[in-house]
Amino acid sequence: MAARNDYQRVPVADEVEMQQRRSAEFEAASQKPAPPASDPPPSQAMVVFSVSFYLIAAIVMVMVNKWVLNAVKVPLFFLFCQLVIAVILLQLCALFGYMKLPHVDITTCKGLAPLIACNVLGLAFNTYCLQYVDASFYQIARGLVLPFTVFFSWWILGASSSRATLVAVFIVCIGFVLGVSGEIHTTAIGTALGVASSVTTAVHAIVVKRSLSVVSGTLDLAYFSNLLSAIVILPFVFISGEFFTVIEMFTEGGEGAEGLSTFLTGALVTGVFGFLICIAGFLSIKVTSPISHMISAAVRGVLQTFLGIWFFGEHVGSGRALGIIFILTGSVYYVYTKSQEQNASRPAAARPANGGLPTQTPPTSSAYAPVTTREQPR
Template structure:
């Protein structure tokens, strides 16, 4: 794989490019998901198509020698059942939340990820938090409360799915940490198992949700042209879903978890602007203030954890927010041992 030096890039330029690549791909994913759902409301079929494309691209990458993927083993799959359950539920409620709320309000509806992460880190892992971290969580909660209570036409169902999404996202990092051991700490192997098994788990949901019947009904009444936009969006989101995973791995290999969280905050701002300019979302003063508080709380959390690391002068004690954060821990350990 090409390195920054082989491409004639400085380390700083490589960091800027990888962070930019991550934010652009993630934003395109949100935009295309909303595009597909606006065309036709098939959230579970959309997820199914995205995971199918991800599995196909992972297989093609394996054939091309980019990296190797494992053969599915029953004992490993059994050990990963909790991860698959959380992943399918999380992806489902994420998409349902986006279905019922505006793109710009999506940031608020899923705004409780940080508070739930801190709560679960303490209750499930026994990791206490400093007073500064608790202040950041309170700031985020105030942003969520402000954004939700000041909206007149907000979908209560969308907010509910957003809260559930925050919970599943928070639990996801904890489950991933326990699941890595089942695949010899290989993030690529875990990604393949995750996509392949989630694809299988989502298949019956597509039928049980009634979406398969809706597809047959539309095909009978409107023909294949009714799905042109939806299929196009599925293809784009499937490809960019794969690229988001790749971008995440690239970003965390070039940056720190702090940078990853900061880029996430910047992405939240850009996502709000995307909703305003691309989808005509209304940006009320309450919504804007709520988003500012949520992003400020996230930024203050980053500052608080950075202060803790400097004070301890030891291995970072931040709470992993994503799979990439966990991968970065592993990389730091390798570098330290070398």
């Protein structure tokens, strides 16, 4: 009699198919790339550096802009020079291989037309507003950015707001009213320009999101924004009559030469720091939390107020001080509540739908979406 192990069982067709399926699944699993390792948390030194970098760049922009606008009254030409310097710096970055400049074509320019129009209006309103108001009042004049952002997000995008968001908006509105009421060291036109600046800044944040689909990335968008904005602003330098003021500034001696020196120094400094503030904002948001970024912006507002008092001899009454406190408190509370809402919604979004088995979920994006252009006047 043959031994028991001399016989081999012949598999049936179903078993062959099952083995083939298992083999295919094992091979696919072995070839599947491993999930990318999460980036290590930034060091404390990098966090301190990024926050300090952002604070210095933002404060220098406001203070130097105010210093120049107090000396010479050519805000549009000053803005044009800053945009040109930013474009030159981007060209140098491309020349040394740090980035690749996008190709300028008519189709892209037409697609970015709403962004450029909003950017030019916003930068012009910012610059004129800073010319008419104190540096310490600038935070209050543009204090309605958050309420208008929430409003336009609801009106244009149909985004609903939570009760906590509405409370934050209410706090900011109280701060604006307290800061403006009884203010005797500014003009009505300065406040109106600040409100107009808040509107364009809020709309700009929405337009940026739609414009990102037209270009390849944020650096391309920054390049197009600076280049096309400079081209659009140049004719208005002639229409406004600033061109003749610039000619006089370059040809006169004495006080004119002093104004020219202030203008050239300020244009160079703000052009460079205007370029750096984009990097500073992105870096601060990347290595810190949204709340930390907003708190650093609040610290910037306080420092900006004290520097305005120190450098320009500005007077800050109780109304202006309370306005700044309420606006900064409402802004920080808004970012905090949005962060809490996103953290609460993540477990629901990551809940498995395959019978309770754990699944891999992609990383979520930050709650704070940075814009590609500077929030400070150029």
